[in-house]
Amino acid sequence: MPKMKTILQYKEKALGEVCLPWLLPPELPQSMPEEKAQDQIIKMIAAITRGTEEVNREQQIKAINYLLSACQKGMKDLSHRIRSIHWISSQEGSTHITPKMRWKVHLTSGAIPKGLLSTSVHIHGIPEDLHSIDWPSTHAVYDPVTIYAETIDAYSRTIHVEERPREQVLLDDAIKDIKMVVHEELDWVDKYYEEILHYRGNWIALSSNGIVGIGKNMREAAEQARLEGVVEPFLFEVPTTEDLEKVLVV
């Protein structure tokens, strides 16, 4: 049986990144009724993206055929799920799948924003360049934590997928090394914090030398600052106690 492995979990949502070791038969039915196929493929996609179900060979074949059909016809009803289908084949235009045919499908799950790729299904026969930009860039959309190693066993006609740490530094780990933007203005606020709190409800003009203007409005505070020779003051209103209880900003 094909072996499925979930290789990406997107937060707590039931989204998975699954690579199926598609085993291609020598011959496949050319087509199937679209209405049945559509149900089938949606179930397939659900199974793929959840990574919770195994799909049998027949389902795979139907799904592949339907995807090919959808690809060729540019079907709209699946466009929200099929992000793109890259058809790379020496027999372009044929709906027959052959071992030499190379193609891959990017699918989206309905649970994520349109335009993001959630699942890449690589079919046996894709180019040997398994580390093309498509894989990491697809995954990078979702999760910087995980990257995949993928190999094809040409003899058993299977694809092995394994999870491994991403080579680049993880954002969560790296954040401590990202330097802070120096905001002199905010440093001043920290420095003169106690003094500033005496002016709740007023506007303050600050320079590196401290408070250079106080006013009932911004303009008053700025004018005082300019009289002090500060041409570019940092202006802010000291929040009142009521301000501190304001509702959340949306």
Next chain:
Amino acid sequence: MTSINFSYQIKYLSFLGLPKRPYSPIKLIAPDGTSITVLGIIDSGADVCVFKPEVAETLGIDWSQGTAADVSGIEGSKSTAYQHKLQLQMAPMPSPTSCEVLFKENVPENLIGREGIFDSLYICFHQKNEAILLELV
């Protein structure tokens, strides 16, 4: 593979006791060169920067003489704002950028929207660490 290495971060700020939010100082330069720095909230959902009218008045700009523009917020109701061209600079931008901004009454905070600022900076909200990550475009 394309990746971005963020070089800068700003911690969410609990400004003088206000709820912790992604505030940043932003410098505004009027056409006559008058310059002030005010505090704004980085708002990726705002198409443009929106400032309180008093910001315009402090810069010596008659805000209501700008180009009238209909704006709608999250609540969906439409109102009028006035568009002016200013220069804006937010750290770590090395120099100011010229862009259209709106002045509008009854905005609770100055909003640092996408036009101009997000054109100059890659901005990532790292909620877990309560930080904004920044990189120059």
